[in-house]
Amino acid sequence: MSIVTLNDRGVRSVTTFGSLNTGSMVFIKKLTASSSATLSFVDGASSVVLDSTYKEYVFTFNNMHPATNAASFNFNVSIDSGSNYNVAKTTTFFEAYHSEDGSDSSLNYVASYDLAQGTGTQILTSALGSDNDQSCSGMLHLFNPSSTTFVKHFISTMNRSYHGDYTGEDFSAGYCNTTSAVDAVQFSMSSGNIDAGDICLYGIL
Secondary structure, eight states: OEEEEEOTTOOEEEEEGGGSOOOOEEEEEEEEEEEESEEEEETTSTTOOOSTTOSEEEEEEEEEEESSTTEEEEEEEESSTTSOOOOOEEEEEEEEEEETTSSOEEEEEOGGGOOEEEOSOEEEEEEEOOSTTOOEEEEEEEEOTTOSSSOEEEEEEEEEEETTTEEEEEEEEEEEOOSSOOOEEEEEESSSOEEEEEEEEEEEO
């Protein structure tokens, strides 16, 4: 099968699917939690790449389980190779949820989870259940972290098992308000450790 296109002069060109550049996700690093206070990806450390090699990076979260009930799963970034995770961020957050028994559901903007030039952690998903079968999963996109011209945009989508037996879909986005290169990203729970779960880092070609 082929694709036929017209340029601005009406000249036809034929491209086969095999010759299209479709891009790819390049696996970089996997971290596995085991009663971990934090999980950190630092450029140049332990085979982590978080530099100008890629313009977009994706973190995937697989069954992140909190040690403490009702904890939130958070992240922060560094511009000094992880010595400090305190970059100012402006963000927004909304959620949709639905209870297991079908009695309650809602779609909400959650102003209390926003940051307005805040340097603390940004909530990716909240109120996680710590039952043995409860966790959160999802992904975080970080765009062009090595830029020394632009702020660093991010978007995240997460699904969680809420501690009150709900499913919640959480959406956060914003920018890290720095023109310095972001070279480290750290994940943590708001209370207690990350009991279990995997985080994988990919670069996008």
